Amino acid sequence: MSEGWLQQREHGTRIAWRFMVWMALSAGRPAARALLYPICLYYLVFSWQTRRAIQPFLIRALGRPIGWQDLYRQYHCFASTLLDRTYLLAGKASSFDVDIRGLDLLNDRLARGQGCILLGSHLGSFEIVRTIGLTLKDAEIKVLMYEHNTPMIRDNFHSLNPTIAETVIQTGSLDTMLQVKECLDRGGVVGMLADRLVKQDQATPCTFFGKPARFPAGTMWLASILKVPVILFFGLYRGGNRYEVHFELFAEEVLVDRRHRDREVQQWTQRYADRLEHYCRLTADNWFNFYDFWEEHG
Template identity: 45%
Template sequence: MRLIVKLTLTLGRPVGRALLYPICGYFLTFSKQSRRASHDYLRRALGRTPGVRELFAHYHCFAATILDRVYFLSGRADRFEVDVEGIELVRQTLARQRGCLLLGAHFGSFDVLRVLGRAESPVVVRVLMHERNATKLNSVLGALNDDLPRQVITLGQPQTMLKVSEALARGEIVGLLADRVVAGDKLLPCEFLGDTALFPGGPYQMAALLKVPVLLFSAFACGDNHYRIRFEPFAERIALGARDDGAAALAVHAQRYAHWLERQCRNAPYNWFNFFDFWRDAQAR
């Protein structure tokens, strides 16, 4: 990854993108587990059996968005055409002098949001990230943006909720990806792409504790230099109530999110970066 970053910044994006072809070809050929997972996911999202070309497109879209992070993180987003849909919803929400939670997925590129920080009326976004991912991100890409560690709030630490609450009180957006279950998460079975999969309950429990609006976010690649950002409403306020009612409410919110993610996957299937058996754990229960 460090080599690709260096070559991309030195020789340009076309050279970096050219390097992606042999890299993607290698993983498609030799990574049996990720190839099987990609095949299973694309079969569900496309509604038919994918061919080698479609599997390669999935790998390449993933690799290309990682490469593009170099430019978004280093302040070179002007190289891209970025369409934004629903920004007024964000501004109306923030106009109440309170921040909001932004739920996304491993879909497209969360870093495209950085273009909002350079808008005429900038929007500040903090990202919630698990410690292992935050450490990996900072070690590889932190040199591109000195402010990157301050933009990331690490999950699972004693001060996590305090930092989130402080960011929201400043009228900032706190974003997190809600399509992966981690250790300690409440597991919520949801219908997703024709079968049952497990989604985390943590994002909705956090939203209920913080009592802030929740929006949905996607930013997907739709061309070599083109991204599309879309914001949608999810909940003005999440209330869970007593234990039994709270569990039922969690399940409802998780299923709504799963339906939303399914629509994104059918609309832009190569942009959901799932390279493991997403449905396995639910089927084993």
């Protein structure tokens, strides 16, 4: 776990992005998907940095030596979900085959007017989960996001669906967590991703695939202050137009004794890392942390 992803620049240009979005929406998904092959091939050949960063993960998650086709799958999977994000934001969710598991966990609590934290990761697509959110009746859904390092992607998607901007709580301002609390108090759902460190985040040392990795400590500490149920979610891309969404109860309440704060936050975070590892083994090609996660390259 590192802040390495913050240093990475977005590739491509705004015009190329706009063209892709226009293409995707006017030519349709099959034609746009055909374009993903040359694009992924391009990245496979030219972005050696990314390739070097993702290799250790793939070797650990797959438990075997990896080849070009594994790397290519990774890029293709990422590109597919990014493309699908365009359709999802444009309101074309019905063309996807989404298998949802454990949604009752969330529905039951929302029916009781209980706010919930939805805890995700950069494994798979969170957009597909947001789509489910839009189908939950009367539930307010907000997503806590750090969008400062991908302004191009952000602007593009915001222009595609302006209502999305209203559902985003930007991290990095003093009242960020006050907004989170207010949404939960109204019985809403706040989604957050807990596998990436943002600058100045306090980190907690965990074990991920048997190797030490730093995870943000703030997430579990925040959950313990907010005293609401925490539900894990994973929106896994399974090829073609198939997605699998898993909801899993993490804790009715994350209890942290202030006197042993560091230790207990670490224990909770480790539990999260363990579940993440479990799903990573299921769908290694959904891992979209394209950077030196274990901070091994110094």
